[in-house]
Amino acid sequence: MNNSTPFIPLSEPCLNGKEKEYILQCIDTNFISSIGPFVTRFEEEFAKYVGSQYAVACASGTAALHIALILAGVSENDLVMAPTFSFIASVNPIMYQKATPILVDSEPKTWNMDPELIIGEIRQRVKTGKTLPKAIILAHILGHPANIEPLIDICLKHNITIIEDAAEALGATYSKGRFQNKHVGAIGEIGCYSFNGNKIISTGGGGMIVTNNPAFAKRAKSLTTQAKENRLDYWHNEIGYNYRLTNLAAALGVAQLEQLPNFLVKKRRIAENYNEALSHLEYVYPLPHEAWANPSFWLYCIRISSKILQDTTPVQISEILLKHGVQTRPLWTPLHLMPMYKNMIRLGGSHSESLFREGLTLPTSVNITKEEQNIAVKSLMNMIENL
Numbered sequence: 389m390n391n392s393t394p395f396i397p398l399s400e401p402c403l404n405g406k407e408k409e410y411i412l413q414c415i416d417t418n419f420i421s422s423i424g425p426f427v428t429r430f431e432e433e434f435a436k437y438v439g440s441q442y443a444v445a446c447a448s449g450t451a452a453l454h455i456a457l458i459l460a461g462v463s464e465n466d467l468v469m470a471p472t473f474s475f476i477a478s479v480n481p482i483m484y485q486k487a488t489p490i491l492v493d494s495e496p497k498t499w500n501m502d503p504e505l506i507i508g509e510i511r512q513r514v515k516t517g518k519t520l521p522k523a524i525i526l527a528h529i530l531g532h533p534a535n536i537e538p539l540i541d542i543c544l545k546h547n548i549t550i551i552e553d554a555a556e557a558l559g560a561t562y563s564k565g566r567f568q569n570k571h572v573g574a575i576g577e578i579g580c581y582s583f584n585g586n587k588i589i590s591t592g593g594g595g596m597i598v599t600n601n602p603a604f605a606k607r608a609k610s611l612t613t614q615a616k617e618n619r620l621d622y623w624h625n626e627i628g629y630n631y632r633l634t635n636l637a638a639a640l641g642v643a644q645l646e647q648l649p650n651f652l653v654k655k656r657r658i659a660e661n662y663n664e665a666l667s668h669l670e671y672v673y674p675l676p677h678e679a680w681a682n683p684s685f686w687l688y689c690i691r692i693s694s695k696i697l698q699d700t701t702p703v704q705i706s707e708i709l710l711k712h713g714v715q716t717r718p719l720w721t722p723l724h725l726m727p728m729y730k731n732m733i734r735l736g737g738s739h740s741e742s743l744f745r746e747g748l749t750l751p752t753s754v755n756i757t758k759e760e761q762n763i764a765v766k767s768l769m770n771m772i773e774n775l
């Protein structure tokens with residue numbers, strides 16, 4: 389890269405709203421830490437946005453998932469179904485609880501956990517009298533809703549808690565069927581979101597738990613704040629965590645949430661531009677978009693067929709593109725390939741491995757210009773021609 393090469397980042401936060409104003413309010417009023425009006429305001433406005441009764445802010449999406457598992461009663465040796473193809477934080481909190489993940493392969497249609505595999509395994513376990521999973525962490529990866537509908541009744545019947553990992557899909561909704569217009573994260577018993585730096589809205593770091601269950605909401609608030617009883621003598625009835633979100637971070641959250649509808653419009657437009665620019669490329673496939681889903685298009689991904697990639701990996705492609713100032717990134721190494729997870733129970737085949745072998749994320753910042761998108765596509769085309 390030299391000075392005249394443009395740099396097009398993968399995804400950067402957009403802080404063009406009232407972030408500065410609200411942060412200054414925190415500083416002027418001395419409310420920077422765990423007490424202050426922005427935390428409650430962020431929780432209330434967030435719950436309203438996604439259409440949930442309660443929202444509890446926490447330090448990260450990972451913390452939100454950890455608390456969600458505790459709310460679901462998951463403890464040592466319990467089974468929890470989770471995706472093998474997701475960011476690792478979808479699964480690590482299961483290990484924090486000393487529970488055992490059952491890693492589920494992706495379905496080619498949405499790249500999310502395959503509901504047929506989940507249902508098949510539950511039925512099989514019922515039939516043979518084997519232990520049932522206590523919960524499912526249903527991740528909506530890359531902004532595309534997971535197919536939750538077929539899972540609802542069977543999970544309800546067998547008392548399996550659905551925890552939605554909506555960290556990457558804030559703003560995505562279902563566009564058809566029983567959950568039409570409902571937000572991802574607000575359908576299962578518990579939903580978790582992340583406001584890490586790379587997510588669609590960011591508080592620097594942060595997360596949210598949503599639920600319609602008042603007892604869950606109350607316990608989540610307690611567990612994220614050291615399970616402190618409301619008395620002066622530092623009395624605690626159980627072991628809690630310091631997982632609270634600061635007022636400073638929540639101030640950013642409120643400002644970001646105000647811009648979310650606009651961010652979503654832009655992300656959708658970015659996806660349309662890429663779809664169009666890439667449509668004539670043979671062996672390059674855009675990310676899924678099912679007719680029943682209204683994705684958030686958080687990050688735009690493509691699959692490049694291994695027919696043309698041959699032995700070139702997405703890691704190598706990313707390195708080549710970076711030399712041209714275009715930041716891209718491979719998708720996740722499937723969890724069952726990593727040492728901590730290689731001996732876990734697995735459902736399904738190796739769709740996750742082909743997604744890993746062929747998947748690439750393109751620059752998708754909210755403020756990317758069409759011109760920058762065209763540069764990214766051109767670099768990609770050059771790279772493919774030279775394979």
Ligand SMILES: *Cc1c(COP(=O)(O)O)cnc(C)c1O
Pocket residue numbers: 447448449450451474475477478527529553555556581582583584593594595
């Ligand atoms: C980002 C992410 C998380 C974790 O969120 P943090 O706020 O980074 O802890 C969990 N699951 C998925 C799918 C994510 O992308």
